[in-house]
Amino acid sequence: MFLLRPDKPETEQDEAMFDASYKLFCERIIRQRLLVNNEVLRMGQLRQAFIDMVKANEGVDASNYRQDLLKKRLAQDFPQLAFHMPTKRNVCELVFAETLSKDALVDMLPDPSGTETTQSSELSQTDSDNETGRTKCQTTHEDTRTLYTAALFLKRLLSDTPGVSCPWPPTSENVNVTESQTVVPIGLYNLLSWIIGSTEEPTLDHYVNIDDDVHLKVLSVCQDIVYLASKGRKQTPKSLALGLTVRHLTGSSRIVSLLNRLGHCASWDTVLSLDTSLAQLTLVEVSHHS
Known part of the structure; x- marks a missing residue:
C-alpha cells in the first residue's frame, strides 16, 4: 500500500486557475468599475467578463468556470464588495461597493431585464442575451402557469x-x-x-x-x-x-x-x-x- 500526498481539493485547484487573467480582471473590472466608478453589475456579467479575459489573454476556454467559485474569490479578495440577490428569482445577483448609498444604488441599477448595454468590451452584449435566454427557458413555464391560474381566478370572480x-x-x-x-x-x-x-x-x-x-x-x-x-x-x-x-x-x-x-x-x-x-x-x- 503506497502513501501518496493527497491532491488539493478540486475547489482550491479551480480557484487558483487563470491567476494572471484573474489579476487583470480584478484591476479592470472590480477596482475600476465597481470600486472607483461605483457601478452595479450582475454576477453573470462578471463571470462572462472573466471568461472573455481568460480567452483573450491565455487562449483557454474557461466557460466551465463556475460562478460560485468566482464569487468566493471576489469575496475573499474584496471584502468591500456587497452581493445582493433580488427577490425576483429570474434576476441575477447584483454586485457593488458596500459604500454605495441607497440613492446612488437605485440610480446605478442595471435594467431589470438583464439586457443592458455596456461600454466595456469585457462585458459583452452576447452574455446578456444568453443570460436572458436562459432565464426565459427556466421561468417561462412557471410564469405562464402563474398568470393562467390568476386569470382563471379572476374569471370566476367576474362571473359572480x-x-x-x-x-x-x-x-x-x-x-x-x-x-x-x-x-x-x-x-x-x-x-x-x-x-x-x-x-x-x-x-x-x-x-x-x-x-x-x-x-x-x-x-x-x-x-x-x-x-x-x-x-x-x-x-x-x-x-x-x-x-x-x-x-x-x-x-x-x-x-x-x-x-x-x-x-x-x-x-x-x-x-x-x-x-x-x-x-x-x-x-x-x-x-x-x-
Missing part, C-alpha cells in the same frame, strides 16, 4: 359579479363613483393597482388604498373589464353614465357606438332606452307631486 343590479332605470344614485366600486371584484381592482405600482399591499380582504386620481382610473378600467367579460350583458355605472352623458352632450349615435365598440359604454339602443325610461320616471314623479 352582478353588474348594476338596481331596478330599471338606474338613477344618479346608482351610477356614481361609490356604486361603481360595488360592481368591481376586489381581486381585479387590487391586481390592477399592483400592476401599475400604486400599492404593494398584498391583500384580498379589502380594496387597497391608492391615490384618488388613480383610484378613478383603475375603477374605470375595471368596469370596462366587467362589461367586456359579460359581452355587454352586465351594465356598469360607467357604461351607462358615460353613454348617457355623451348622448346629452353630442346627440351623436356614431360617437356612442364608437365608444361602445371600444368597450367604454353601453350600446346606443341601451342608452336610448335608459334616457327614455328616466324621462318617463321623471313624468311619473312630477304627476305624483302635482
Whole structure:
C-alpha cells in the first residue's frame, strides 16, 4: 500500500486557475468599475467578463468556470464588495461597493431585464442575451402557469359579479363613483393597482388604498373589464353614465357606438332606452307631486 500526498481539493485547484487573467480582471473590472466608478453589475456579467479575459489573454476556454467559485474569490479578495440577490428569482445577483448609498444604488441599477448595454468590451452584449435566454427557458413555464391560474381566478370572480343590479332605470344614485366600486371584484381592482405600482399591499380582504386620481382610473378600467367579460350583458355605472352623458352632450349615435365598440359604454339602443325610461320616471314623479 503506497502513501501518496493527497491532491488539493478540486475547489482550491479551480480557484487558483487563470491567476494572471484573474489579476487583470480584478484591476479592470472590480477596482475600476465597481470600486472607483461605483457601478452595479450582475454576477453573470462578471463571470462572462472573466471568461472573455481568460480567452483573450491565455487562449483557454474557461466557460466551465463556475460562478460560485468566482464569487468566493471576489469575496475573499474584496471584502468591500456587497452581493445582493433580488427577490425576483429570474434576476441575477447584483454586485457593488458596500459604500454605495441607497440613492446612488437605485440610480446605478442595471435594467431589470438583464439586457443592458455596456461600454466595456469585457462585458459583452452576447452574455446578456444568453443570460436572458436562459432565464426565459427556466421561468417561462412557471410564469405562464402563474398568470393562467390568476386569470382563471379572476374569471370566476367576474362571473359572480352582478353588474348594476338596481331596478330599471338606474338613477344618479346608482351610477356614481361609490356604486361603481360595488360592481368591481376586489381581486381585479387590487391586481390592477399592483400592476401599475400604486400599492404593494398584498391583500384580498379589502380594496387597497391608492391615490384618488388613480383610484378613478383603475375603477374605470375595471368596469370596462366587467362589461367586456359579460359581452355587454352586465351594465356598469360607467357604461351607462358615460353613454348617457355623451348622448346629452353630442346627440351623436356614431360617437356612442364608437365608444361602445371600444368597450367604454353601453350600446346606443341601451342608452336610448335608459334616457327614455328616466324621462318617463321623471313624468311619473312630477304627476305624483302635482
